[in-house]
Amino acid sequence: MKIMPNRLDRGFQQYQKEFEDKALEVLRSGWYVLGKEVSFFEQEFARYTGAKHCVGLGNGLDALWIAFRVLGIGNGDEVIVQGNTYIASVMGITINGATPVFVEPNMYNDIDVDKIEEKITNKTKAILVVHLYGQCSEMSKIMGIAKKHNLRVVEDCAQSHGAMENGKQCGTFGDIGCFSFYPSKNLGAFGDAGAITTNDNDLAQKVRVFRNYGSEKRYYNMVVGTNSRLDEMQAGFLRVRLPHLDEVTKERHEICKRYISELKNENIELPKVCDGATTVWHQFVIRVKNRQSLIDYLNEREIGTIVHYPIPPHLAEAYEYLNLSKGSLPITERYSNEVLSLPLYNGMTKEELDYVINAINDWEGK
Secondary structure (H helix, E strand, O other): OEEOOOHHHHHHHHHHHHHHHHHHHHHHHHHHHHHHHHHHHHHHHHHHHHHOEEEEOOOHHHHHHHHHHOOOOOOOOOEEEOOOOHHHHHHHHOOOEEEEEEHHHHHHHEEEEEHHHHHHHOOEEEEEEOHHEEEEOOOOHHHHHHHHHOEEEEOOOOOOOOOOOEEEEEEEOEEEEEEEOOOOOOOOOOOOOEOOOOOOHHHHHHHHHHHHEEEEEOOOEEEOOOOOOOHHHHHHHHHHHHHHHHHHHHHHHHHHHHHHHHOOOEEEOOOOOOOOEEEEOOOOOEEEOHHHHHHHHHHHHHEEOEEEOOOOOOOOHHHHOOOOOOOOOOOHHHHHEEEEOOOOOOOHHHHHHHHHHHHHHHHOOO
């Protein structure tokens, strides 16, 4: 039996008729950029998250760097961010000329809140919180620190659509929430797509203007903006998937519930969920010391896995100029050598899940 780490076709097949009908509807409409599909999706996603505003953008990275741009954070400023994130999170900071200041993760793979304040300097302007692998971070504590030090908070929600802390959704705690709708996300489009959420009227308007060449009215440009518009087709597909998002999340919970209860191999460490927070299980990430041995073992049995992420941003060639040497973030670096994402996708069958669980339990850890 061949098991892929992810299967996007299964998610399409679950709602195939709805997607195909929507595609024809958009094609026949004759309007393909910033039309009713985008407008309706923005309203619907804002309502779903509990945010006052949603602004559709071209992709998740655009959401990140535009967020810092409209907040006025740039050269000479510092932004605190966890070390074990995807490099796009950090790019959102550095594209604007600001400097990332890395904090180690906690046992839940999120930023260690207790280590934030020691990193704050007079140059610190914001905290970028990454809700990694689908779990909401400890936002109540983070917002308390931000208020105490008068810092902005940007949330990277690329993997956490619908995740909550104490009943409040991620993307609604800070100044701005940044979302990716890349096809592999729980709420995925069929191409690149992203959005920003905010409760601030002024910030929402700035993002709307900035995404469209800095223009509020055609040919009247207020600022030097960019072209980052969620297109009508992707917005339409997202409108189809959004009403199913809770059932999609429930299915992933059922899969991961089996992983947690039935994986019994003492050589692996299972993921934990923080008290008061929820996860939408974008990934099911274990930690294992001799990771390559397990990868090779599973490959022999045609079970695919992915490492999220093998090179932490501070050790990437792109960020050599930060002069952060190996060993500067030991927990981050240990995680990068141990994390392994197991197969997880909507439409995963009982037989496929049985096969993965039994294979891992039979691994001798050598």
